[in-house]
Amino acid sequence: MMNSSSPLMFTVRRRPPVLVPPAASTPSEVKLLSDIDDQEGLRFNIPFIFIYRHEPSITGKDPVKVLKHALSQTLVYYYPFAGRIREGVGRKLMVDCTGEGVMFVEAEADVTLDQFGDSLQPPFPCFQELLHDVADAELIIDRPIRLIQVTRLKCGGFILVLHLNHIMSDGAGTKQFMNAWTEMARGAHQPSIQPVWRREILMARDPPHITCNHREYEQILSPIKEENTNTIVHQSFFFRSSDIASLRRLVPHQCTTFDVITACFWCCRTKALQLQPYEEVRMMCIVNARPRFSDNRALVGYYGNCFAYPAAITTAGKLCENGLGYAVELIRKVKVEVTEEYMQSVADLMVIKERCLFTTVGSCVISDLTRAKFREVDFGWGEAVYGGVAKGGAGPFPGATYIVPHKNVNGEEGLILPICLSSQDMKRFAKELDEMLGR
Incomplete structure (x- = not known):
């Protein structure tokens, strides 16, 4: 167990955030989110964290460059993530596929993974340093859909933190996106599972009628x-x-x-x-x-x-x-x-x-x-x-x-x-x- 009073303190130097767009041209269109997606209880960002040790066999590869390049390739297939969420009539949410890109931050921390000790589980010390712009975490409309920070550690390891917009994906969908991203980082030319939008499957009927007890x-x-x-x-x-x-x-x-x-x-x-x-x-x-x-x-x-x-x-x-x-x-x-x-x-x-x-x-x-x-x-x-x-x-x-x-x-x-x-x-x-x- 570990509470938020961890004594570990460290400093993170961040470069200015940049937008990472898809590596190739993508459709410019508006896609409706499903009526399961845009319920009030999902209108927030959820932070995920991935922590990696130094891997001697791939010394010389910069995780920031590898992840950033693979991300741009992944967004060719998951191009709605490179757009912006808009709100329409009746609070209906949709994705404007603008291709602007996701927000990406490169950073370095003056700490090694071993210094974390048994703190490698939530809550993480100095978490606010590991993800840029956490103050606006609850804003989802007209903003980048993904917010990502990759922080190099002194030991050669790195920490990846993402704000995942829950309107766009659940846990299974998020893992599918992450798998595609890792495949591209390891040299694949396309994801092994092709992403499917098909939000119409979970749209309300016309006329809508509640048939179960909720x-x-x-x-x-x-x-x-x-x-x-x-x-x-x-x-x-x-x-x-x-x-x-x-x-x-x-x-x-x-x-x-x-x-x-x-x-x-x-x-x-x-x-x-x-x-x-x-x-x-x-x-x-x-x-x-x-x-x-x-x-x-x-x-x-x-x-x-x-x-x-x-x-x-x-x-x-x-x-x-x-x-x-x-x-x-x-x-x-x-x-x-x-x-x-x-x-x-x-x-x-x-x-x-x-x-x-x-x-x-x-x-x-x-x-x-x-x-x-x-x-x-x-x-x-x-x-x-x-x-x-x-x-x-x-x-x-x-x-x-x-x-x-x-x-x-x-x-x-x-x-x-x-x-x-x-x-x-x-x-x-x-x-x-x-x-x-x-x-």
């Missing part, structure tokens, strides 16, 4: 204690295989690793918040819907948002009293609700309810990044020491977390949960987690 979008007022974002702290929790085995012993039936970690997070967080027993709490699980479509071959290469976050709902009292197995069952039931029809219903709801935000009161959201395997993103320097989200939270919503595969400083493989809570709630969360794990 409690994740309920607009409710509640006396539930909300997090004071001024006192939020960030901390990551590392789960060894032995920890996951301990959690499984608390569940009286078979369950997935995702289910048991999600249940654990939900229960510990709810107890840490010290809610009243009658207060409603909900856990929204990100479900990749691609496999749920009858013709999922049509989605091969699709890099837009294609997921839902159905809500498991109960009261704080029931969740805390009934044990981990109860939470697991609630989570399992809502995950199977996501079907092709469910996704179409969400698209229709977005039009009918004017792109409403998901329920934030009493809510938390979790996304599983284990299958995306971001650590395997390899530009030629080998797999990343760390690859994944740079912090917990999602835009202005602190109640989001991610399950990220990670190898700790001792070489142990495990999973981390980067979370955001107030300092006092974080202490209670850590205590509840230790008790649940029998530490």
Whole structure:
């Protein structure tokens, strides 16, 4: 575990940001985003970080030049990323494919990777130095869609940080883009998977009609204690295989690793918040819907948002009293609700309810990044020491977390949960987690 009070300090020298356009001419057109893409809850940038050690076998290659050149080649195929997002009638978002390019920053830091010690997981020390212009992170319209900084380290390693505009891609789509970028960096002439736009697949019907129950979008007022974002702290929790085995012993039936970690997070967080027993709490699980479509071959290469976050709902009292197995069952039931029809219903709801935000009161959201395997993103320097989200939270919503595969400083493989809570709630969360794990 590591909190934001890390003593490591270092200085980064940045060159002025430049725009990297596609390496060849691309279509000049306007492309509509889907009605799943442009919901209110996705109008933010999410920072991803990839950390690489020095690779002696490729001494002499400058990672900045390699990545920058490969990026321009990749944008020939993913040219909408080189455009700008515009907002039209009814807040409908679209991409103006201008070919202007993505924002790219070259930098150098006076620090070695070894100096990070066990800080190679969220939250990262001096993170604001590793990504230019973080102050405007929430702005997405009429701005570069990608913001990238590559920072060389004294040891010969480097750190890549990207702001990924969630309107454009989900986790699966982001990994597809990253894979294409790495292929170009390693000498390929085109991506092995050709990108597919096809946002019309997830457009609202005409006329739109809601056919499923979407409690994740309920607009409710509640006396539930909300997090004071001024006192939020960030901390990551590392789960060894032995920890996951301990959690499984608390569940009286078979369950997935995702289910048991999600249940654990939900229960510990709810107890840490010290809610009243009658207060409603909900856990929204990100479900990749691609496999749920009858013709999922049509989605091969699709890099837009294609997921839902159905809500498991109960009261704080029931969740805390009934044990981990109860939470697991609630989570399992809502995950199977996501079907092709469910996704179409969400698209229709977005039009009918004017792109409403998901329920934030009493809510938390979790996304599983284990299958995306971001650590395997390899530009030629080998797999990343760390690859994944740079912090917990999602835009202005602190109640989001991610399950990220990670190898700790001792070489142990495990999973981390980067979370955001107030300092006092974080202490209670850590205590509840230790008790649940029998530490």
